[in-house]
Amino acid sequence: MSNKLVTRLRNKDPVSQDDENVTKKEAANEIERLEEELDRLRGALEQIGDQAFEHTNSTRLTDQLWHFVRWAKSVAREALESSGSAQGVKGKNE
Structure with missing residues (x-):
C-alpha cells in the first residue's frame, strides 16, 4: 500500500x-x-x-552456535540501545 x-x-x-x-x-x-x-x-x-538436526554432539558446532548467540545478543542490545536513545532525543525535541 x-x-x-x-x-x-x-x-x-x-x-x-x-x-x-x-x-x-x-x-x-x-x-x-x-x-x-x-x-x-x-x-x-x-x-x-x-x-532433522544431525550434528547434535559436535563440540565445534556447539562452540560456533554459542559464539553466534553471544554475537546476536550483542548486536540486538546495541540496536535497541541506539534506537532507544534516538527515540529519547526525538521525544525531547517534539
Whole structure:
C-alpha cells in the first residue's frame, strides 16, 4: 500500500466515493498479498521445523552456535540501545 493510502486510512481523512472504492480495493489487494506472503513464510517455517538436526554432539558446532548467540545478543542490545536513545532525543525535541 502506498504511504499516502496508509496515512489517509490512519487519519480517517474524508474521501470521495470514488477514492473510497479505490482505497478499499487497494487495501483488499494488500491484505491478499500479505496473506499469501504469510502462508509462504509459514510453509517455510514448517519445512525448517521438519528438518532433522544431525550434528547434535559436535563440540565445534556447539562452540560456533554459542559464539553466534553471544554475537546476536550483542548486536540486538546495541540496536535497541541506539534506537532507544534516538527515540529519547526525538521525544525531547517534539
